[in-house]
Amino acid sequence: MSTDIGVWIAAFLTLGILSFLYKDNPFYKVSESIFIGVSAAYWFVYMIYNVIEPNLLGNLQKGEWWYAVAGILGVMMLFRLIPKIGWLSRWAVAFMIGTGAGLNFIVYLQSNVMKQIRGTLAPLNSIGNIMMIVGVITGLIYFFFSAEHKGLLGGAAKVGIWFIMVSFGASFGYTVMARISLLIGRMHFLFSDWLGLLH
Amino acid sequence: MDTRFWTKEKCKWRRKVLPLTAFIILLALWGTIRAQSPVDTLPPSPPTEVTAFDTPNDAGKNITINWKLSTDDGAGRNIVKGYDILRSESQEGKFEVVGSVVAGISTFQDDKVKNRRNYFYKVRAKDHTSSDSPTVGPVQASGQWYHKGKTVVLIFVVIFTALVIYFVESAKKGKKLYVRPIPGMDAVDEAVGRATEMGRPILYILGLSTISDVATIASLTILGRVAKKVAEFQSKLLVPCYNPIVMTVAQEVVKNAYLDAGRPDSYDESNIWFLSSSQFAYAAGVNGIMLREKTATNFYLGMFYAESLILAETGNIAGSIQIAGTDAVTQLPFFITSCDYTLIGEEFYAASAYLSREPKLLGSIKAQDWGKAGLIALIILGGFFASFHFDTFINLFTVGH
Amino acid sequence: MRRQIPLAITFIGGVVMIIQYFIPHQISQEIYRGVLDWQMIVGGFVLVLGIGSLVTHHTEKVKRQKEGWGYSLVALLGLVMMAIAGLFFGGMASDKPFMQIFIYAQNPIQATMFSLLAFFIASAAYRAFRARSFIATLLLLAAIIVMIGRVPIGAKIWSPIRVISNWLLDYPNMVAKRAIGLGVGLGMLSTALKIILGIERSYLGGGK
Incomplete structure (x- = not known):
């Protein structure tokens, strides 16, 4: 059995979270509350040391004055705390949303449209390839919104959703083992690191 | 000092080693001469x-x-x-x-x-x-002002933008647009009504992404519609947030929805709060809320990661009605198995327009459909071109070369 | 003005980020990197709002002695302790209190929350098993085949299972992911355009 107080705390908290599977109980609630409090502070401190210090202060010290604008936007967000000028925070929000939308637009166009189309274009010379083209087309038809899914369109959409369901099933089955290995990891901690029953 | 013995030994040593040394020197010489054979002294032909x-x-x-x-x-x-x-x-x-x-x-x-x-x-x-x-x-070296390998992307951007603007404008002029039913969204009224009857709150999760993620904005739009229903039904809406900016925007959106519903007094900002920026701390917190507040309906709309199944299964234990929607393909299988309704990928994006019934938002759905029709045509055409090894067409879609 | 300026900022921000994609020039790359940096910095500042909200939420509970206020107190204590450890006792060095708390408290809880998925994936599978519709059966069958195909014992029981499992992953699975991906792509593009063009502006809330 471990003599390290840290391992004991870790084991206590691990059991606290696992006890949730039985039902919500004080043991879980304490672990959850510690987690929420500690993790909030963790990210706060992390941001100060890893973002604000190097990215803002570091760049300003290097004379890259335009980083001051980012600082101003950041401070503007905090104006929300002062009701009279709270509306100014919208400028910073608009900056985040606008640039985010532009970036996403380009990223998704390349990764979700161009790449997928490129991957689908294949010679119709094997059952696999023909199925791929049929599957992608019927899948796309399932996502048609401005026409009723009746007749030929309805039939195609139905085939599309079959493909989608098989895919979901396959992904599901694929993930099971990975999830079980996570649990094995925790069990190993409890029985080996803490109790010392396994070596 | 007797040196004779030493001299004698030295002589012996010389007799043994000298021929060996000579042999090695000769070998080395032979090797060097071979290496400098007349053939190899010629340089290779130049590039x-x-x-x-x-x-x-x-x-x-x-x-x-x-x-x-x-x-x-x-x-x-x-x-x-x-x-x-x-x-x-x-x-x-x-x-x-x-x-x-x-x-x-x-x-x-x-x-x-x-x-x-x-x-x-x-x-x-x-x-x-x-x-x-x-x-x-x-x-000379210089930076370019246009990436020639991205022309196809540019053409696509222009066509798609034109489609969106065209259909939005024609919708504004009053052109009727049909949109097929989206199962989860038809259930919103029922879900909110049920919560009201049971006297239990509604939980709305905006996903675990930032405000820069378009999925988050889509979710915020749906939140606005749901919040309005909640305000009308006089129910309670809980929105624990993962990201502080998303939280501030969510507060604005919900406040506005209550105003629209004519019930600004019922709005309580403390019901939209920051829970955690840590993925599993957030999941742990939401689990607690679902079980302790006994939420009648849970919405999970936005970007999700591995925590999706933790949330959705706990919601099941709590007996809540669950409506999910995400563009995270890897999480969809888990929502499908654990939720009553799941908006798959594009359905999630269409949902905000569907709920609002606003013509200008519905117009963009029509543009998306035209985009899909175009893609289907491209795939069929590309299949034939690929069959006849007409690679120029296919390579058009390889971006950046 | 309170709506016009934000809408203009959104429009300019969006258009600039789209245009920079087509410009390989260094200036364009600097803008791109700069914007990403700025987004991170603003994200850092707003954590103050987050912490503020969290603290208010829990202090209210404690003050009014609402149900479970004791747990709120625990959360507040955890927050204060961790913040003090990080800001005043040696920062993020691995042998200092901050990282020690991280290693022995935050990390095990995190890993255990993640591992709960092993149980939840089982309960979700059970639920799928009870579903009686055709598409639910399709999902379940595919899941079972892939699951058995991926464990060594599966191939020992019936060797073709691994081939079928791989085929399911490589073809129908891939195909559907493509279709969903393309749909998501278009949905995202049109939503992003609506945001940039100011057609979708519900995120601004009310006001003038």
Whole structure:
């Protein structure tokens, strides 16, 4: 059995979270509350040391004055705390949303449209390839919104959703083992690191 | 000191070692002579057809040098060990080696140059001796203002933007648009009504992404519609947030929805709060809320990661009605198995417009459908072109080359 | 003005980010990197709002002695302790209190929360098993085949299962992912355009 107080705390908290599977109980609630409090502070401190210090202060010290604008936007967000000028925070929000939308637009166009189309274009010379083209087309038809899914369109959409369901099933089955290995990891901690029953 | 013994031994040693040393020296000499055999003293033939040019579609400060391999590289006497790339700032100036590649390689990118300055290059084929190609140049590096490999993307952007604007404008002018039912969204009224009847709150999760993620904005739009229903039904809405900016925007959106519903007094900002920026702390917190507040309906709309199943299964334990929607393909299987309704990918994006019934938002759905029709046509066309090995068409979709 | 300026900022921000994609020039790359940096910095500042909200939420509970206020107190204590450890006792060095708390408290809880998925994936599978519709059966069958195909014992029981499992992953699975991906792509593009063009502006809330 471990003599390290840290391992004991870790084991206590691990059991606290696992006890949730039985039902919500004080043991879980304490672990959850510690987690929420500690993790909030963790990210706060992390941001100060890893973002604000190097990215803002570091760049300003290097004379890259335009980083001051980012600082101003950041401070503007905090104006929300002062009701009279709270509306100014919208400028910073608009900056985040606008640039985010532009970036996403380009990223998704390349990764979700161009790449997928490129991957689908294949010679119709094997059952696999023909199925791929049929599957992608019927899948796309399932996502048609401005026409009723009746007749030929309805039939195609139905085939599309079959493909989608098989895919979901396959992904599901694929993930099971990975999830079980996570649990094995925790069990190993409890029985080996803490109790010392396994070596 | 008796030295005789030593002298005698020394003599013995000499007698044994001397012939051995002589043999080794002779061997070395023979090897050296062989290595300097008349055949190998000839240098390899030089690389030919050297070209140096500004690397296209880049940020600048980069020159590409291509050449044709020496005839003694992989063929001929096959003696080339590699190539040195030499650079100078004048034709006759001092050339310095700026890089080397192994035999068989016929291209090099020099990224240690300045923009808008003349450079001359030559390429040296190396063996024991070497031979240089003729000098090429002058060549200058510069950054480009347009990436020629992205023209197809640009065309797509223009066409799609035009489609969206066209359909939004025609919808504004009053053109009727049909939108097929989206199962989860038809259930919103029922879900909110049920919560009201049971006297239990509604939980709305905006996903675990930032405000820069379009999925989060789509979710915020749906939140606005749901909040309005909640305000009308006089129910309670809980929105624990993962991201502080998303929280502030969510507060604005919900407040506005209550105002629209004519019940600004019922709005309680403390019901939209920051829970955690840590993925599993957030999941742990939401689990607690679902079980302790006994939420009647849970919405999970936005971007999700591995925590999706933890949330949705706990919601099941709590007996809540669950409506999910996400563009995270990897999480969809888990929502499908654990939720009553799941908006799959594009359905989630269409949902906000569907709920609002606002013509200008519905117009964009029509544009998406035209986009899909175009893609289907491209796939069919591409399938035929690929079958006949017409690769030019297919390569159009390889971005960035 | 309170709506016009934000809408203009959104429009300019969006258009600039789209245009920079087509410009390989260094200036364009600097803008791109700069914007990403700025987004991170603003994200750092707003954590203050987050912490503020969290603290208010829990202090209210404690003050009014609402149900479970004791747990709120625990959360507040955890927050204060961790913040003090990080800001005043040696920062993020691995042998200092901050990282020790991280290693022995935050990390095990995190890993255990993640591992709960092993149980939840089982309960979700059970639920799928009870579903009686055709598409639910399709999902379940595919899941079972892939699951058995991926464990060594599966191939020992019936060797073709691994081939079928791989085929399911490589073809129908891939195909559907493509279709969903393309749909998501278009949905995202049109939503992003609506945001940039100011057609979708519900995120601004009310006001003038």
